[in-house]
Amino acid sequence: MAIYYSKYNFPVVVSCLYVNRQLRKKTYSDYLCIYRMPKGVRYIFFVLAYPKGRKKKYGRDSMSKRWLLILLTGIGALIGAAGLQAGRTAGLLLAGQKDAKIEEWIASNANAGSKYAYLTFDDGPSESTDEILDVLKEEKVKATFFVVGKEGKLSRRRYQRIVEEGHTLGMHSYSHDYKEIYSNVSAFSRDIKKLEKYLYQVTGVHPKVFRFPGGSSNSVAGNIKPYIQWINDQGYQYYDWNALSGDAINFRVSPQILNENILKDIHGQSPVIILMHDLAEAGHTVEALPDLIKALREQGYELRAISERTQAIHHVSIKEQNEY
Secondary structure (H helix, E strand, O other): OEEEEEOOOOOEEEEEEEEEEEEOOEEEEEEEEEEEOOOOOOOEEEEEEEEOOOHHHHOOOHHHHHHHHHHHHHHHHHHHHOOOOOOOEEEEEOOOOOHHHHHHHHHHHOOOOOOEEEEEEEOOOOOOHHHHHHHHHHHOOOOEEEEEOOOOHHHHHHHHHHHHOOOEEEEEEOOOOHHHHOOOHHHHHHHHHHHHHHHHHHHOOOOOEEOOOOOOOOOOOOOOHHHHHHHHHOOOEEOOOOEEOOOOOOOOOOHHHHHHHHHHHHOOOOOEEEEEEOOOOOHHHHHHHHHHHHHHHHOOOEEEOOOOOOOOOOOOOOOOOOOO
16 A cells, blocks of 8 residues: 655545456456545546456556556546645555455545434433434434443343444443543543443443543543543544534423524534433433434435444544644
C-alpha cells in the first residue's frame, strides 16, 4: 500500500484496485479506480478491463500499470481544472486485493453522497427499553444503546435482547455517578472496566463503543483530555451527538416537540447522531419514535446502528500524530 497526499486544487485517485474476475468463461483483469472529488461531490468510478493473458497487447507489466495510473490521475486534473477545489486530499493505492476485500472497502467508503442517521439511547436499560425495542423491530431499524450498570433479572434480559435483535450495545459508565467517575482517571477506568466485564458476562459481547456521561464536553470532568486518552488507549471509540431531543431535560415535553427539536438540529448534515434517553420517565420518547423514523426517512436518511467504523462526532478530541 502506498499513500499519496496532494495539496493542489484538483481531485486525486483515492483507490485503484486490481482484480481478476470470471465473465462468460473468460478471465478478465480489472482496474477499479475511484476518484475523491471535492467536498459535497460523490466519488466517480472508472472500471477498465482486458482479457487475462494478453500481455503484449494490453501490457500487464509494471510500466503499463504506471502509465495507466498517470492517465487516470490526469483525468482527475482535467476535471479539477474546471474550477473544483479539492483542497488537501488523501489518496490510497491498493493493489492486488482479493474480491472480498474490495467489496468490503467499497461498502465502507464508496457512499460519500449517502445520508446516515444514528438513533442512540442513553442511561438504560429501563422500563422503556422493551417498548423502544418493539418500535425499532416494527420499523426494521437498528439503533445504539449506551447503557449503565443495572443488576436484576429484567435488566439482564434487556441487555441480552438489545444484542439479540442486532442493535449496538455501547458503554456509558457503570455507576453514572459524575462526581465519582470524574474524580480521577483511575476511578473512571475502574468504573468502565467494571461495566465492560459485567456486560460480557451477561451478553457475551465486549462493547467497544462508548459515550461519556454528559458527553466529552461535560463541565464536571474539568480537563476531559486525560479521560479521552485513556479511552483511546483501550481501543474504544467514543461518540458524542449533533442532534438531541431534550427528553431528559423536561419529561413533560410532548412527542411532537421532541421530534421538532431533533429535526431543527439536523438541517441536512450527515452523519447525524441523535441523543435520546432510555428512561422510565421518558415515555414521550417512545411515543415520538415512529414519527421520528418516518421523518428521517422522508429526508433521505438511512438509519443505522453505530459501529467502530462509524464516523465519530466529538465535542472534544485529542489530535493524534497521524491526523492532518
